[in-house]
Amino acid sequence: MTTxxxxxxxxxxxxxxxxxxxxxxxxxxxxxxxxxxxxxSEIMLQQTTVAAVIPYFERxxxxxxxxxxLAAAEDDDLMTAWAGLGYYARARNLLACARxxxxxxxxxxxxxxxxxxGVGAYTSSAxxxxxxxxxxxxxxxxxxxxxxxxxxxxxxPKTAVATVTxxxxxMLPDERPGDFAQAMMDLGATIxxxxxxxxxxxPIRGWCAAAADGSALDYPKxxxxxxxxxxxxxxxxxxxxxxxxxxxxxxxxxxxxGMLEAPGSAWGEIPDNPFAHAPLAARxxxxxxxxxxxxxxxxxxxxFTAQLPRPMPVKGCEWYCAQTPVAxxxxxxxxxxxxxLTPEP
DNA sequence: CAGCCGTGGAT
DNA sequence: TATCCAAGGCT
Numbered sequence: 001m002t003t004x005x006x007x008x009x010x011x012x013x014x015x016x017x018x019x020x021x022x023x024x025x026x027x028x029x030x031x032x033x034x035x036x037x038x039x040x041s042e043i044m045l046q047q048t049t050v051a052a053v054i055p056y057f058e059r060x061x062x063x064x065x066x067x068x069x070l071a072a073a074e075d076d077d078l079m080t081a082w083a084g085l086g087y088y089a090r091a092r093n094l095l096a097c098a099r100x101x102x103x104x105x106x107x108x109x110x111x112x113x114x115x116x117x118g119v120g121a122y123t124s125s126a127x128x129x130x131x132x133x134x135x136x137x138x139x140x141x142x143x144x145x146x147x148x149x150x151x152x153x154x155x156x157p158k159t160a161v162a163t164v165t166x167x168x169x170x171m172l173p174d175e176r177p178g179d180f181a182q183a184m185m186d187l188g189a190t191i192x193x194x195x196x197x198x199x200x201x202x203p204i205r206g207w208c209a210a211a212a213d214g215s216a217l218d219y220p221k222x223x224x225x226x227x228x229x230x231x232x233x234x235x236x237x238x239x240x241x242x243x244x245x246x247x248x249x250x251x252x253x254x255x256x257x258g259m260l261e262a263p264g265s266a267w268g269e270i271p272d273n274p275f276a277h278a279p280l281a282a283r284x285x286x287x288x289x290x291x292x293x294x295x296x297x298x299x300x301x302x303x304f305t306a307q308l309p310r311p312m313p314v315k316g317c318e319w320y321c322a323q324t325p326v327a328x329x330x331x332x333x334x335x336x337x338x339x340x341l342t343p344e345p
Numbered sequence: 346c347a348g349c350c351g352t353g354g355a356t
Numbered sequence: 357t358a359t360c361c362a363a364g365g366c367t
Contacts, residue, residue, distance in 0.1 A: 042363065048352075048364095140363045293351085294350075295349075329351085350366090
């Protein structure tokens with residue numbers, strides 16, 4: 001029989017964190033971190049790996065060193081800087097949030113942070129704990145997994161938020177709530193991993209019911225996964241001299257909201273007449289197709305391409321530099337189309 | 346509240 | 357290739 005997670009486990013975890021915690025660009029060595037950097041990193045890290053975030057974080061903080069600087073950014077510049085990172089609603093919320101906070105500083109409690117756009121239960125508590133030292137439980141995916149194993153939680157953690165939160169509160173030390181939150185996440189990221197947990201070197205295995213009977217891989221219990229849709233569509237890559245390419249801006253909300261794309265059809269059933277969706281009359285070349293995986297759908301786009309002698313006005317579209325940062329899907333389409341126009345030897 | 350919302354890396 | 361999944365939030 002193991003001891004249920006308690007404050008001693010929390011303190012053991014803090015000692016481990018002091019020796020083995022990761023060094024990351026948004027972390028400071030001692031004391032409270034800059035709220036701006038903590039908030040920015042937490043938004044970027046939503047459902048996004050540390051490795052993917054780091055270069056974006058470095059670029060953002062170099063270009064916009066303060067929340068006031070970020071608040072003064074143009075919408076298009078912000079979206080362009082975010083291009084490739086995904087979940088673009090985060091970028092729109094980021095800017096709205098910065099403009100709300102600029103000049104008066106961030107709210108300093110989880111409850112007040114929670115009112116900001118794009119800041120939910122996790123992010124509000126994480127920023128409050130890490131940047132302002134509020135003693136609140138922080139529950140992310142890592143913590144859900146760690147706790148599921150500690151107490152052998154028999155249901156998916158999303159369906160037992162109160163139980164998970166109570167377990168974290170039971171462990172929460174009196175001091176250093178921010179370090180404790182980051183320690184839990186580091187433990188989940190480096191020791192208590194999804195597929196190969198290193199229970200043998202875990203600093204809190206003495207409190208872990210799953211480690212005690214070798215059942216860590218049975219947790220967390222998973223929700224049944226839902227079926228994916230398959231979408232089809234057509235895209236048209238139109239090039240003009242000077243490295244120009246024709247694009248349009250997607251509607252501000254929804255999938256890839258506010259991002260640039262090559263003109264073409266809506267996505268769904270296979271279009272019966274692809275050229276009905278062409279932005280203009282031209283001699284089209286087939287450029288093959290590209291595949292793209294969204295969280296909830298697989299997309300296949302047939303790409304057609306044409307070269308114009310010069311840029312000309314097209315309703316609903318504008319001409320852009322082909323190197324403009326765009327969402328990954330659009331980058332795939334442009335690359336495919338432009339490669340067909342200028343084939344490699 | 347279950348579905349929507351990106352992407353890239355690991356296995 | 358298929359699948360999972362990574363510091364979630366919104367509706």
